[in-house]
Amino acid sequence: MNIYIIGIGLIGGSFALDIKATNPDVSIFGIDANPDNAIEAKKLGVIDEVADFNTISNADVVVVAIPVDASIKVLQKTLDLIDDNTLIIEVGSTKVQIVNAIEDHPKRRNLLLTHPIAGTEFSGPSAAIRHLYKGKTNIICEIEKTAFKLQERALKLFADVGMRIRYMDPVAHDKHIAYVSHLSHISSFMLGKTVIEKEKNERDIFDMAGSGFESTVRLAKSSPAMWTPIFEQNKDNVVETLEEYIANLEQFKQHLIDNNFQAIYNEMENTNHIKEILKGITINA
Known part of the structure; x- marks a missing residue:
């Protein structure tokens, strides 16, 4: 399985570390707006390869872990580039504006909106740590709008890293x-x-x-x-x-x-x- 992490900081990087540990056959590719972050993440072993959007069509899973103001454009761009079998997991702290921006996209069913309630005060690739998500709650919004086979793929990954799941609508979440x-x-x-x-x-x-x-x-x-x-x-x-x-x-x-x-x-x-x-x-x- 090819997993692309967009935004290789605390949230995306920690997810990459735990997924790799529980799924050794997975290949982790990293995309970051700051090229130095991507290089550092590879040196630290957080990702396997530095990548860009030109190869994202090869992804089985894409995790978007960037500031919420950038997420909307990146999600729309990523949805345009992936095929019908790719799962996109968005992990931001707000949901309503993202929901409104992507609700009419033809590949909306490829996207799962989540919010892992986990973190530290640190940022960047060096902030990524193992077991960040173990025992933590992951809020999922509008799961019914994600294709069922992709829901199953996501829930398997969340179980692998030890997260608990709670479902909530975007307005209540925010x-x-x-x-x-x-x-x-x-x-x-x-x-x-x-x-x-x-x-x-x-x-x-x-x-x-x-x-x-x-x-x-x-x-x-x-x-x-x-x-x-x-x-x-x-x-x-x-x-x-x-x-x-x-x-x-x-x-x-x-x-x-x-x-x-x-x-x-x-x-x-x-x-x-x-x-x-x-x-x-x-x-x-």
């Missing part, structure tokens, strides 16, 4: 992911910004920052090139989540101003319920 992923990244970026602007002495930040601060701002190390398009494509949902988040922050501030520490205690105690919700779950980026 709304829910704004709360549990996109808002987390905004919070992390803005906390980092606040501290950098207030604490001008970098040594003070280094010496005084504890593990709580480090874990909270971890996502602020994420790629702006990846996350800015996500916020753009999911703007309405992100704005809604921010309004609710800001309202909660304002309420917390008012409790402090009013010396209402019982209300603060109650807020935190009620929120402690999150421990039960997340019990036994590995937190993903």
Whole structure:
């Protein structure tokens, strides 16, 4: 089987590593907008060969793992070039705009829309790691619009790398992911910004920052090139989540101003319920 990875970073590269480990007869070809990334990926053993779109018609599976603003054009281009037996797996963090852009393409049934809920704050070929997807949830949208034989091929690959499957419609996906992923990244970026602007002495930040601060701002190390398009494509949902988040922050501030520490205690105690919700779950980026 020939698998082409478009975008050889954390997501695409990690998928390539695990598929190769579980399917040794698979050949992995890499395409990346940055030629240096493709060369590095081959040196690291993430891919077998550097490729381009001129040979993509040879692919049995194509994984599109690039920023969501670039995905639409690349998906349309790839759908134009493949044959009827090729599966395209798209793995972006937003879905509605992609669905609207490709719904009338004559090869729509070759495309499977997915979102693996897995990741780290790192990017590029060197960020690819084994077992990134083991035990993680993979959200699939509009599976009924993908040809059944290609669904089976995709589900086999997902099972090989250890992913769990959940099905969701694109509108619900984009709304829910704004709360549990996109808002987390905004919070992390803005906390980092606040501290950098207030604490001008970098040594003070280094010496005084504890593990709580480090874990909270971890996502602020994420790629702006990846996350800015996500916020753009999911703007309405992100704005809604921010309004609710800001309202909660304002309420917390008012409790402090009013010396209402019982209300603060109650807020935190009620929120402690999150421990039960997340019990036994590995937190993903």
